[in-house]
Amino acid sequence: MGGDGTHEAKTTYREAIREALREALRSDDRVFLMGEDVGRYGGCFGVSLGLLEEFGPERVRDTPLSESGFVGAGIGAALAGMRPIVEIMTVNFSLLALDQILNNAATLLHMSGGQLPVPLVIRMTTGAGRQLAAQHSHSLEGWYAHIPGIRVLAPATLEDARHMLAPALADPDPVLIFEHGSLYNVSGELLPPAAPVDLDHAAIRRRGTDISLITYGGSLPKALAAADELAAEGISAEVIDLRTLRPLDDAAITASVARTHRAVVIDEAWRTGSLAAEVSARIAEGSFYELDAPVERVCSAEVPMPYARRLEEAALPQTADIVAAAHRAVD
Amino acid sequence: MSPAHHTRPKKAPGTPKPTKTAANKAATSQRSSKTEIPAAGRGTVHRMDLLEAMLRIRRFEERCVELYSAATIRGFVHLYIGEEAVAVGVCEALTPEDAVVSTYREHGHALARGIPAEAVMAEMYGRTTGCSGGRGGSMHLFDASRRFYGGNAIVAGGLPLAAGLALADRMRERTNVTCCFFGDGAFAEGEFHETANLAALWKLPVLLVCENNLYAMGTALERHEAQTDLAMRAASYGMVAWAVDGMDVEAVEQAARRAVEGIRAGTGPHFLELRTYRFRAHSMYDPDRYRDKAEIEQWKDRDPISLLTDRMRANGELDDEDVARIEQRITTEIDHAVEAAEQAPEEPVENLLHHVTSSPAEGAS
Numbered sequence: 001m002g003g004d005g006t007h008e009a010k011t012t013y014r015e016a017i018r019e020a021l022r023e024a025l026r027s028d029d030r031v032f033l034m035g036e037d038v039g040r041y042g043g044c045f046g047v048s049l050g051l052l053e054e055f056g057p058e059r060v061r062d063t064p065l066s067e068s069g070f071v072g073a074g075i076g077a078a079l080a081g082m083r084p085i086v087e088i089m090t091v092n093f094s095l096l097a098l099d100q101i102l103n104n105a106a107t108l109l110h111m112s113g114g115q116l117p118v119p120l121v122i123r124m125t126t127g128a129g130r131q132l133a134a135q136h137s138h139s140l141e142g143w144y145a146h147i148p149g150i151r152v153l154a155p156a157t158l159e160d161a162r163h164m165l166a167p168a169l170a171d172p173d174p175v176l177i178f179e180h181g182s183l184y185n186v187s188g189e190l191l192p193p194a195a196p197v198d199l200d201h202a203a204i205r206r207r208g209t210d211i212s213l214i215t216y217g218g219s220l221p222k223a224l225a226a227a228d229e230l231a232a233e234g235i236s237a238e239v240i241d242l243r244t245l246r247p248l249d250d251a252a253i254t255a256s257v258a259r260t261h262r263a264v265v266i267d268e269a270w271r272t273g274s275l276a277a278e279v280s281a282r283i284a285e286g287s288f289y290e291l292d293a294p295v296e297r298v299c300s301a302e303v304p305m306p307y308a309r310r311l312e313e314a315a316l317p318q319t320a321d322i323v324a325a326a327h328r329a330v331d
Numbered sequence: 332m333s334p335a336h337h338t339r340p341k342k343a344p345g346t347p348k349p350t351k352t353a354a355n356k357a358a359t360s361q362r363s364s365k366t367e368i369p370a371a372g373r374g375t376v377h378r379m380d381l382l383e384a385m386l387r388i389r390r391f392e393e394r395c396v397e398l399y400s401a402a403t404i405r406g407f408v409h410l411y412i413g414e415e416a417v418a419v420g421v422c423e424a425l426t427p428e429d430a431v432v433s434t435y436r437e438h439g440h441a442l443a444r445g446i447p448a449e450a451v452m453a454e455m456y457g458r459t460t461g462c463s464g465g466r467g468g469s470m471h472l473f474d475a476s477r478r479f480y481g482g483n484a485i486v487a488g489g490l491p492l493a494a495g496l497a498l499a500d501r502m503r504e505r506t507n508v509t510c511c512f513f514g515d516g517a518f519a520e521g522e523f524h525e526t527a528n529l530a531a532l533w534k535l536p537v538l539l540v541c542e543n544n545l546y547a548m549g550t551a552l553e554r555h556e557a558q559t560d561l562a563m564r565a566a567s568y569g570m571v572a573w574a575v576d577g578m579d580v581e582a583v584e585q586a587a588r589r590a591v592e593g594i595r596a597g598t599g600p601h602f603l604e605l606r607t608y609r610f611r612a613h614s615m616y617d618p619d620r621y622r623d624k625a626e627i628e629q630w631k632d633r634d635p636i637s638l639l640t641d642r643m644r645a646n647g648e649l650d651d652e653d654v655a656r657i658e659q660r661i662t663t664e665i666d667h668a669v670e671a672a673e674q675a676p677e678e679p680v681e682n683l684l685h686h687v688t689s690s691p692a693e694g695a696s
Contacts, residue, residue: 032502058502064532069491069525076495076509079480080430082502084495099522103485104492112473112481113464114686148687172689 011190013155013183016162017047017123021085024169025055028083031169034061034070035087044089045125045184067096071122075105075174078120083169088124091140091178105174106149117172121165126154127218127268128316129182134304137312139268141178141217142275145246150174151199152245156183156220158190160243163197171199178245180218180268199244202252208238211326212256214279215266216242219317223266226322235330245275253279254286261292262329266317271299296325375648378639381423381580382649383657385415385636388439390661391448392611394669395438395455395469399615404455406468407484411439413610416635417542418443420583421510421603424591430478430496430509432489435470436542436609437482440512446474452668458675465678466686478507486547487513487520490539494526497535497600508594510538516547518564519555527568527600534599538590539565541604542577548613549621565602577605578633610634 011019024031033048033055039062042049052060063070067088074086088094094101101122108116128137145152151171155161161179168175205220206227213223220241227237240256242248257263263283267276280295301315392410399408411418418439425431425444433440441451446462454461455469463473463481473481480496483489493511500507517523518541530537541561545552552559566572571593575586583605590601608630612619643649 064525064528066525066529068522069494069529072488072491072522072526073495073498073529076432076480076492076497077499077502078495079492080496080499080503082499099485099488100491103488104483108481109689110686111463111467111471112475112686113461113466115463115473115475116480117689151688 009189010187011158011162012185012187013158013161013179014045014047014185016158016190017165017179018049018051020162020165021048021051022054024085024165025051025059028169030081030083031085032059032061032077032082033085033087034063034074036063036065036089038062038087043087045181047179047184048087067093068100071097072100072104074120074122075100075108075118078118079108079116083119083121085121085123085165085169088122090136090181091124091126092135092138094122094124094140101144101150101174101176102147106147109173110149118174119169119172120174121168121177122174123177123179125181126178127180127182128300128305128312129218131307131309131312132181132305133307137305139217139300141176141245142267142269142273142278144176145248145275145278147246150176150246153177153199154217154243154245155179156217156241156243157205158186158188159193160197162190163193164199167197167199175199178217182218186221200247200249202243202249203241204238204252204256205241206237206239208236208260210236210260211262211264211329212238212240212253212260213264213266213322213326214240214242214253214256216245216275217268219266219268222317222319223322225319226326229319229323230326235326237326242279248279248282250282250286253282257283257287258290261290262326263291264296264298264322264325264329266298266322268300268317270302271297272302274299293329296329298322298325375643375646378581378643378648379653379657381419381584382636382639382643383661384419384423384443385580385639386657387448387661387664388415388418388442389636390658390665391442391451391668392438394665396611396615398455398669404469406470407435408455408469408615409436409613410609410611410615411436413630413634414542414544414577414607415439416580416583416638417540417577417605417607418512420580421512421538421540421587421605423584424587425508425510427477428505428507429591430480430493430500430507432480432493432496432509432511433472433482434486434489434512434514435482435484436514437472437512438469441472441474441479444474444477444479446472446477446479448664448668449671450474452665453672453675456672456675457677458672459678460671460675464686487517487522487526489513490517490522490526491529493537493539494530494533494535497530497537498533501533501536506536506595508536508538508591510540512540512542514547515541515543515545515552515561516550516555517541518561519547527565527570527602530600531569534597536594537600538587538594539570539600539602540587541565541602542607543604544607544609546609546613546622549617551621562602562604565604570600570602571598572602572604574604574606577607578635578638580635580639
């Protein structure tokens, strides 16, 4: 990355999202950002730092601690022609707004017989890895992916962090964007996208022939590291980044399993009733005769996320767990 | 206001009674010094319109009882009988550009807002021609063209939505008002308090209309609220709040007009507690075991329709012939609505997954 000194312009995941927000606010006066501490504080993870100064308090709007109130207000504003971006601090807090997300945002279009689309974007942090314990660390995006009527995104790369927001805002329906907290400081060179970033397709982050590592979000770097280790042992792992958790890109999953005949699904959520369970079921339904081994899953331990570093690390999927699962499938 | 006061019908106060708070005093003095109170309720023609609008709701609801009893319409059906003055009086104060957010007890709001009886009835029949294409039913009536943002069946769930609709209007510099109906039960929900705070904090153009019918389903107000003076509690958020006789359509209209005027003038959200009563059970499902029959009868003495007709007859503005003419018109309209609903096509099952997302292709994920 930029080692020759001519490409010093490194970007972080956080800055990539900020740039996407800036672009959205500049290019469409219907867009505004609203949430707890997005303005004067600069966003609780610093994502929106500087946007208040650039766009003013009407369009970078600090809210009271009323998740249901301001998410519902985002829905109402979307119904009345705005393009709100609502930030919720973490997925755990979003449960306070679940009524609005499920009973209104996801439902109004259908319940009104197609009269009321809700063009709303909701961003929130998800995931563990920062010793924030059991009320700031869970991965509940799979719950949201259960709900018809919304699109669920999990940008795992700088490119997706930078370029998923524009198509999300162009979507006439609600879009939830899950930003993994451990990714905010990831830095690298942000290249212009080779093709327009779409919200319908999974991405192959690494080509391989022996096994498919299927994952998303904060687990992607771990899956890529596992693929490196496996490569050193002569096992060629393909890494699939789901990117969009609803609707799932069935074709990409099926095609990868058809190439490798083995799959490990890595999901930071709890195993029971997880997105990993859904992906595994779809492989069983659609690719059963392609499989040379049972589908493996690597998920978080079924425990509220503990604070202590050793315990938190033990609860989370780690690169070594992914490598071990791959061995079970290949051996 | 003591709970005893709440459970007994009162004489019509005629004009809204501001609760005694600083915010209210400010609004009152501003009103008396500057604003001309509109001539709501003056004129026989106008009262005749109010009467017809209330009677249309009453007769529509009575037809719903028949249809439900015959198992023609199903689901939960929450009747508005007894509360007609609220919907009619409030909607009278709104313009077509204003927005309305409603509850699951919404037939009255929908009709008062001008959604044709035919479209509402067809919705209850679950037909394609229903105002929600048969997807919503009695609790979820919508009409985007009339800015009617539907029945929300989650108590207080519509309030945040109303704040957002109002926020959008404000950000786009439109002078519309968003009117949100909800019941006394909403006072126990966080979403009411979150929205009251947000609306007052941001001075949003919202009219919060609390239909205080004294019961949250089967739980009486004094059994679900520690403090039963709802207008006072709303005023504590820093908004203008009045308690009004919700059985007197002219008092309701007058209060609503005054509130809407204040909101359009930029003084932020206004709250109306409209004291009313439902004469029927909570829903068609409810055996109504939790209320004293005598209490119901007492409230029926202040039936909003009789209240208005008595007043008009006393003024010499209404005779039997007028009533017969109005009744006939309404009967014809509702007969037609039922007939049209019965003949309307059912939504094809192939369309089951339509309107899940805006993309016509997507069904499952």
